[in-house]
Amino acid sequence: MRDRLFIDGKWQAPAKGGTFPVINPATEEVVHQAPAGTREDIDAAVKAARLAFDKGPWTRLSGKERGAVLRRISEIILARKLDLARLEVIDNGKPMPEAVWDVEDTAGCFAFYAGLAEEMDDNPEETITLAEPRFSSKVVREPIGVAGAIIPWNYPLLMASWKVAPALAAGCTMVLKPSELTPLTALELGAIVEEAGLPAGVLNIVTGLGAEAGQPLSEHPGVDKLAFTGSVPTGAKIMAAAARDIKNVSLELGGKSPFVVFADSDIEKAVEWIMFGIFWNQGQVCSATSRVLVEDSLYPALMERLVAESAKIRIGNGLEDRTLLGPLVSKGQYDKVLAAIERGKTEGAVVAGGGKRPAGLDKGYFLEPTILTDMPEDSFVWTEEIFGPVVCVRPFKDEVDAIRMANDSRFGLAAAVMSKDKARCERVAKAFRAGIVWINCSQPTFTEAPWGGYKQSGIGRELGRWGLSNYLETKQITSFNSEEPWGWYIKPA
Numbered sequence: 001m002r003d004r005l006f007i008d009g010k011w012q013a014p015a016k017g018g019t020f021p022v023i024n025p026a027t028e029e030v031v032h033q034a035p036a037g038t039r040e041d042i043d044a045a046v047k048a049a050r051l052a053f054d055k056g057p058w059t060r061l062s063g064k065e066r067g068a069v070l071r072r073i074s075e076i077i078l079a080r081k082l083d084l085a086r087l088e089v090i091d092n093g094k095p096m097p098e099a100v101w102d103v104e105d106t107a108g109c110f111a112f113y114a115g116l117a118e119e120m121d122d123n124p125e126e127t128i129t130l131a132e133p134r135f136s137s138k139v140v141r142e143p144i145g146v147a148g149a150i151i152p153w154n155y156p157l158l159m160a161s162w163k164v165a166p167a168l169a170a171g172c173t174m175v176l177k178p179s180e181l182t183p184l185t186a187l188e189l190g191a192i193v194e195e196a197g198l199p200a201g202v203l204n205i206v207t208g209l210g211a212e213a214g215q216p217l218s219e220h221p222g223v224d225k226l227a228f229t230g231s232v233p234t235g236a237k238i239m240a241a242a243a244r245d246i247k248n249v250s251l252e253l254g255g256k257s258p259f260v261v262f263a264d265s266d267i268e269k270a271v272e273w274i275m276f277g278i279f280w281n282q283g284q285v286c287s288a289t290s291r292v293l294v295e296d297s298l299y300p301a302l303m304e305r306l307v308a309e310s311a312k313i314r315i316g317n318g319l320e321d322r323t324l325l326g327p328l329v330s331k332g333q334y335d336k337v338l339a340a341i342e343r344g345k346t347e348g349a350v351v352a353g354g355g356k357r358p359a360g361l362d363k364g365y366f367l368e369p370t371i372l373t374d375m376p377e378d379s380f381v382w383t384e385e386i387f388g389p390v391v392c393v394r395p396f397k398d399e400v401d402a403i404r405m406a407n408d409s410r411f412g413l414a415a416a417v418m419s420k421d422k423a424r425c426e427r428v429a430k431a432f433r434a435g436i437v438w439i440n441c442s443q444p445t446f447t448e449a450p451w452g453g454y455k456q457s458g459i460g461r462e463l464g465r466w467g468l469s470n471y472l473e474t475k476q477i478t479s480f481n482s483e484e485p486w487g488w489y490i491k492p493a
Contacts, residue, residue, distance in 0.1 A: 009200025
């Protein structure tokens with residue numbers, strides 16, 4: 001486990017020499033003391049990124065050359081897949097199969113953007129047809145500059161790749177600040193890009209606390225673009241900080257995503273997708289379909305099956321075989337989720353299943369998969385993101401009622417609908433006010449497709465070609481091609 005920051009291609013101790021504990025959420029034991037970067041380290045990292053952008057080779061390489069480095073990064077990640085996955089489990093708590101899945105997706109993300117980097121050579125500019133024949137005009141896309149990325153703890157390495165890979169493909173340089181709860185694999189990424197031959201200063205990684213490292217990064221005048229994934233309150237602070245210098249900002253924030261299940265749905269399939277949509281990764285998923293709406297006539301039977309099947313989920317240390325539900329990431333998150341359940345009960349919610357620490361697990365931040373019903377539509381648990389294995393279920397009368405309830409939220413990240421009626425699914429999908437919609441499933445995420453939300457769920461889109469565009473500026477270049485004077489001051493002969 002790394003105990004130094006990665007700045008300007010070198011491993012160095014934090015300027016103030018501080019550390020902070022990394023805790024295994026399954027055992028509550030301190031497994032490492034990570035380097036605590038501060039404002040001085042952020043400043044050094046930004047300066048290194050600026051020098052690498054202004055003077056270094058990376059931005060001036062062809063897309064094919066940048067793509068080759070990104071492919072090497074992908075290959076090294078795959079070669080170290082099991083070691084990286086184990087670090088994620090120790091750091092985050094998720095089950096080992098999910099961690100392996102995340103690492104494989106991380107490698108895929110770098111490979112995908114390697115391909116897009118190569119494609120940039122094929123279309124370096126776009127010609128524009130003008131109404132005035134004496135002029136010609138073209139558009140070129142150029143890297144935006146130095147990017148700052150602040151990533152969350154729920155998918156530590158994968159979320160890093162969503163920002164690092166497109167930024168590097170575009171020719172940008174970057175300062176990456178991972179969550180203080182899960183810094184281990186982000187630091188390993190420094191070793192991976194070093195081995196892959198990424199030039200010094202192109203990617204800098206500073207671990208540390210939010211107030212001591214994250215805030216200085218969001219406020220730094222040397223940063224041209226900020227990319228953040230996390231909570232709405234923190235996203236608002238980053239927007240305010242970016243406003244001082246009119247920085248480009250992309251934000252992927254919270255969600256309270258609905259899952260509408262119509263009466264013609266297969267109960268077994270519905271229950272499986274409902275459980276995956278909220279209990280995968282312990283419910284610590286921004287797009288988790290945590291509000292389930294079930295048509296009246298199906299509601300009793302589905303609830304009975306959902307409660308029964310949820311009780312069968314194996315809970316335990318993510319390194320143990322057959323574990324499906326690991327611990328929450330930290331004591332703070334564990335206490336927050338328990339407090340939300342208690343508040344829900346005071347507001348009228350009924351705990352239909354779970355809601356407490358599993359029997360026999362005295363250590364670790366473990367919580368049973370929890371099902372709440374009968375909560376009012378204006379209750380905290382129905383309207384606010386809990387970010388834990390807690391699903392809220394309500395019945396609905398008809399399609400109009402379901403769409404109204406689904407869209408009645410300040411969030412708009414994702415939504416799902418299930419029905420055997422394809423036309424109805426398409427109709428409801430179009431009616432959802434959300435950036436990501438799933439039909440007859442919940443949560444599949446593909447690097448090729450755009451990711452982002454409406455309303456308070458964020459600004460901009462990550463992944464796919466949209467993710468690359470986050471790190472490119474559009475420049476118009478227009479030429480006057482006539483041999484004759486323009487005619488405003490020098491009159492034509």
